[in-house]
Amino acid sequence: MGRPAKFTREQLQQAALALVDADGLSGLTMRALASRLETGAMTLYNYVSQREELEMLVVEAVLGKVRRETDDHLPWHEALEDIAIALWRVIRDHPHVIPLILTRRSRSPAVFEVTEALLRTLAQSGRSGARLLVGFRAVSALIMGAAQAELAGPLTLQADESPDDTIARFQALPPDRFPHLIEIATAATASDAETEFRASLSLLIDGLRADAAPQA
Numbered sequence: 001m002g003r004p005a006k007f008t009r010e011q012l013q014q015a016a017l018a019l020v021d022a023d024g025l026s027g028l029t030m031r032a033l034a035s036r037l038e039t040g041a042m043t044l045y046n047y048v049s050q051r052e053e054l055e056m057l058v059v060e061a062v063l064g065k066v067r068r069e070t071d072d073h074l075p076w077h078e079a080l081e082d083i084a085i086a087l088w089r090v091i092r093d094h095p096h097v098i099p100l101i102l103t104r105r106s107r108s109p110a111v112f113e114v115t116e117a118l119l120r121t122l123a124q125s126g127r128s129g130a131r132l133l134v135g136f137r138a139v140s141a142l143i144m145g146a147a148q149a150e151l152a153g154p155l156t157l158q159a160d161e162s163p164d165d166t167i168a169r170f171q172a173l174p175p176d177r178f179p180h181l182i183e184i185a186t187a188a189t190a191s192d193a194e195t196e197f198r199a200s201l202s203l204l205i206d207g208l209r210a211d212a213a214p215q216a
Contacts, residue, residue: 007037012047013061020058020096028054055100056108062097063110065090068117076124077205080139083117084201088143092193095151098144115140125212135208142204146197164189 015036019027033054034041048054066087071079091098104111115136122135170178170185 006039006043007047009047009057009060011037012044013057013064016054016057017061017094017097021094024096025099028058030054052104055104056110058097059100059104059108060110062090062094062101063087063108063114066114066117068113076121077209079124080118080121080208081201081205083121084139084143085198087114087118088147088197091143091147092150095147098148098151102144122208125208127212131211138204138208142197142200146193146200150193 012033016028016033019032019036023032030041030044030048034044037044048057066083068083074082091101101111118139119132119136122132122139125135127135167185167188171182173182175182
């Protein structure tokens with residue numbers, strides 16, 4: 001009989017994710033992971049053999065937190081809203097992982113499962129083929145784009161500038177030239193990321209519902 005595994009895959013996933021959360025993608029190394037698990041780097045080669053496998057662990061750790069099952073009694077648009085919000089919340093909690101999700105989406109089973117859950121819900125609207133593809137891309141673009149925009153900061157911060165300072169800088173623009181930019185900068189003072197995401201998702205779902213195939 002072979003020796004029992006020293007670490008479970010979940011232990012490896014959570015340790016790798018903790019490294020990325022703390023130090024970014026540059027902090028994800030075999031040596032750092034071994035140190036976090038209090039073992040030797042050579043031991044880890046029994047579990048992962050290359051950088052890509054380390055990155056897959058992180059993607060699995062994040063997307064594994066997304067609830068993929070939906071209430072069969074919910075209308076498709078409500079189920080879609082639930083999945084989209086759950087996915088957005090998980091991604092925004094781990095913003096350093098966004099590049100990995102984007103670059104590993106064609107190779108990660110964890111990405112496949114979340115993608116299938118979104119597609120299954122969208123398909124209940126009567127979409128198929130190209131229309132299903134476009135609907136999926138619209139929803140996933142909103143989720144990833146909103147998470148990335150929040151990571152970048154409101155209206156893009158300058159170095160050593162607080163969000164309030166950034167908003168004040170935009171509010172000080174010439175009102176005759178930039179009235180609408182000033183307007184949204186002012187609105188940003190009373191807004192928050194979740195409110196904006198939910199409102200954006202509601203607009204998108206309204207459009208998807210209007211374009212849904214008639215139900216028999």
